[in-house]
Structures are given as structure tokens and as C-alpha cells.
Amino acid sequence: MSVRIVLLCEDLQLATFMRRFLKRRGWQAHEIREEIAPPGQGSGEQWVRERYPHELTAIRTRGNTALVVGTDADLLSVTERIASLDRQCQAQGVQQRTGQEPVIMVVPKRNIETWFAYLRGDAVNEGDVYPRYVNEADCRDDVRHLDEMCRSQHLRASPPPSLLATCTEYNKMPTKSP
């Protein structure tokens, strides 16, 4: 009955998207712990970056737990955003994640709304800004489309490169045991 996945996210929309996706892949709500940056003053990206080494240390201590980090690339590249997380580990004396660890980086570029527009069937680029949902749960159809594409192992034409990168990352997610 304990948590198997920690979601560390910069806002409620990213957390909702990832939680809904994980639930479609068989995980249950009580197995997922969401840690979401508080809105208001300060940057959600900074909050995630500063918290990341602590969560990484915690899942290593605990074992058998995955860490999913959700943060927008914004104007950086996906690689640069992940490197900023690695540098934060280095600064705090925490060993960077290895390729074998269940640490999954979900870094939409420009942000999660880019993916939503793609999943709705629009042609997108990662520089433009796309509209937000008023209610985070309204991403349910987008999650369903992504899940269907994952099951058929085929993304629709011209996916955002940041989504492709996350598909590769997702292979590190532990298998859901019954």
C-alpha cells in the first residue's frame, strides 16, 4: 500500500497529465505521490530543481521506487534543462542519476501545452505558446491519445522532439506488478 512513484512537478497541470497517464498504464492513485511546486512568487522550475536532489536521495534510500520529474524546457533545450538538474545534484554533493536508475525526466518544450496541441491533432512547433486548460483534468483526451499511440508503438506524424525524448526516458519506468 505504499508509494511506488514520486512525481516531482512544476505545476498542477503537468502533475495531472502524468498521473492520468500512469493510471492508464495500470498504476493506482495510492501508489503515486505528487509533489507540486507551490504557485505564486518564485519559479516552479527552480523549486523542482532545488528539490530534485532530495527526492533522488530519498528514492535511492527507499529502493523499488521511481522518480518522475516534470519540468518545462521553456526556452532551453531538453538536454540543457536536464543538465541543470544534474548540476544541482553536483552542487549539493548528490551523485547524478545513472542510466540504470528509475529516474524519468519529462521535459516538454516549450511546455506541456505544446504536447496537448500535438495530441489534439494540431501541427506544432516547440517555440510557440499554446492555450492552457482552465481545468487541469480537461487533458483527459490528450492523455488517452498518447496512451493509444504508446500501445500501438507509433506516434502520429511530426511529434515534438521533447515528447520523443520522454518516450525513451519512459522505458526506465519499472513494470507494474499485479
Place this chain on the structure above:
Amino acid sequence: MMLKRLYIDNFRCLVNFELKLDPINLLLGANGSGKTSVFDVLRRLQDFLIGDFRVHDVFPVSDLTLWQTGGRQRFEFEVSAGDDLYTYRLLLERESDRRRMRVFEERLDLNDKPLFHCKNGMAQLYRDDHAPGPEYPFDWSLSAVGALHERPDNQKLTRFKHDLAKLIVVRPIPILMERESRGEQERLSHRMENFVSWYRHLAQEYMGAMIALLSELKAVLPGFESLSLKESGEDSRALKAQFSRPGGGKPMLLDFGDLSDGQKMLIALYTLVLGLKDEGVSLFIDEPDNFLALREIQPWLSSLADEVGESVEQAVLISHHPEIINYLGGAHGRWLERDAVGPVRVGQSPKSLPGLLLADTVARGWEK
């Protein structure tokens, strides 16, 4: 249906008070800031409109704002149903003997066009095409909208009343939940005292939803296997929860009344979220976190959030719990504030200070 706007004037601490709501919200604020009074008004309006209560029983004179001298009390709300927007207005006034309230004006509009208007004891009905219908005198202690029966030419008004029944305003208190049911009940009581009778209704009407509910309960209640209603007398049914025994053996069948408060609360909360599949209910839940263990709160909250827009049309919570404040307060918080014993206002959404979670900011009184 979704409640989009509520206006209250001259009810307890709510004076010229307006609240606008989204599909999901958390009402925040200090004790005495009027959160529960808002829920009280909703429940009373529902009682008045579809519960056959007289106005002076639902809105007693004692609920007029203490420091206001006027004897008029005003309530307005807007609810959306699909693309339509209903606006209901109720103006009450103190009777000349000052002992009771009476209806001065009651009005229902759809998309700003009239469906019903009653003023000073004279009612004017409008047809679905908004053309004026019959005019007739009406008892000013009752809701004239509530008293109307369904007819072929008042389907829009009937739909409003039908949708209003989907508003569920509760403050669950497990110790008050009765052990057994003497009959099905479609409407939940305020503190969910009649939960077992309501569950009995759901089990009859929403069998598909019950399967999803039991599956979810299995995941969150250790050892839980199923719920069942067992005959306990003529027309009486007792709700039983089946749990597996540690190490195997015959399962234990426990009376609902013998469960812990936390277990009852979890069953009640998940039933609210999952038990009325496809009904599009609006849930207004006061302090759902009571009796829950820390690790039980977020999974329920995220299940609720996931159902908003599906089986649940709207969810509005009141809570002081850090888990709920941190999860919903920033993006969907409505901060109710009040100076000393003055009127309540809806302030700006609370903001956390850098380095602090929102609940920590609120705990220090630094949210403003």
C-alpha cells in the same frame, strides 16, 4: 450542473458577498470567515426549492446579519447546464410582525430570458419559449418555482429543478452515520447520517459504478474485499464490509457501524466521487480530510480531480488541511477573509512565499 456564481446579502456574516466558482475549488480562510455559511446557504436554497420547506423554516430571522438594520435578504445564483445558464434570484423580507421571513420576489431566468417571476404574492409563469403564461396568486411562504409541476411547456424550468437535485452539500461525520437502512434515500443528509440508505439507492440504480467503487476501495483499504447489504429486519438492510483475514481463512464480515471512523469516511468519500457515475453531480464537501490518515488524503483528492468533468461536474471543498491546501489552494483557492466581525470578502488567491509551501505560508498568516 455547475454553480458558477453565488450572491448573498444579509445572511449571517455574508453581506453583499459574491463568489465565482470553477469546476474545482478550495475555500480557504480562518475560522469564522464564512466558508461553512456559504455551504449552508446552498443547502438551504436546495431545501427551499426542491425540499418543500417553508421559507421561515429554512431562513429564520435569526440568520439576518446582526449589524444590518434592513430586513431584506437576497440570494442569487447562476448554474450552467450544458450551454445554458440559469439565474435564480430570491428576495426575502421580514414580515411586519418581525418574527418571520416571507418571499418578496422570486425569479428564474434562462440565458437572461424569463422562465418564472413571482413578486409580492403574484406569480407569472413563462413558457419554454419565454412567452408569458398564466398569472396567479401564490403563498409567499413557499417557493413558487418549487411548487410547479412538470408540464409540456415548462421543460426548461423542470430541468433546472432536476439539476438542482444534483447538488450534494455535505459535511461527513462518520460517528453519526446510521448502521442500517429502512429504505432507499436519493438525497444525502447534511452530515451523511443516512449514508447507508443512500448507498442502498446507489446499489440499486448504479450497479456499474458500484463495481468501480469497490475496485477503488480494495486499493485504498487494506484487506477490504466488498460491501453488501444484508437483510436485518422487515425492510431493513445493514451494510456489511467484508475483509480478508491476515494469513488467510474465512473472510470477516463487519457491520458498517463497527468500522473505524476513518474507514467509514474513506468509504463515504469514494462513494461520493464514484457512486453516481454519469450523473454530473456537483459536490460541496466540508472538511473531507477529517479522520483520514495522512497518506489517504492525496489519493482521494487526485481521484476526485480526475473525475471532475466526468462523473462529477464540479467539486468545491472546504479544508484547513495542509495536504489539500498545498494541492489545490494555489491554483484553485478562494480565500475568504473578514476583519474582526465585519462582512466576508473573497480576497485574492493566496500566494506562497519563496521557499515555503502554501500551507506553511498560511500557517504563519503570511499569505497576504
